[in-house]
Amino acid sequence: MPAITRQMLRDYLHDSLPESEMAAVEKALRGSKQFHALLAEVREEEDRGEHSVGAIWRRERVSCPTRDQLGGHLLGAGDPDLLQYIEFHLETIGCPYCAANLDDLKKLQGG
Numbered sequence: 372m373p374a375i376t377r378q379m380l381r382d383y384l385h386d387s388l389p390e391s392e393m394a395a396v397e398k399a400l401r402g403s404k405q406f407h408a409l410l411a412e413v414r415e416e417e418d419r420g421e422h423s424v425g426a427i428w429r430r431e432r433v434s435c436p437t438r439d440q441l442g443g444h445l446l447g448a449g450d451p452d453l454l455q456y457i458e459f460h461l462e463t464i465g466c467p468y469c470a471a472n473l474d475d476l477k478k479l480q481g482g
């Protein structure tokens with residue numbers, strides 16, 4: 372089971388967690404009061420309005436690059452502005468969809 376991070380719980384609250392991690396979180400929540408406390412804590416933080424740029428972008432799921440564009444990012448090929456945007460999208464926004472997509476692409480490339 373992957374370690375449950377606060378970020379995962381946050382994504383869980385926003386319904387933006389990949390399915391595999393979603394299952395892990397739900398399992399953890401079933402098995403442990405500790406996680407319920409942590410989840411409540413994360414929820415409070417969110418309610419207090421910690422609206423970081425990343426959090427907002429994640430919530431809105433705006434402008435995910437295409438798989439082709441992610442492939443270009445892996446190769447460092449393509450429009451520099453686009454590459455910069457993809458980096459921002461992956462690192463600052465921490466988009467779980469694109470991270471999963473990227474992992475997948477890396478595997479396909481045999482990396």
Ligand SMILES: [Zn+2]
Nearest residue numbers: 435466468469
């Ligand atoms: Zn994305």
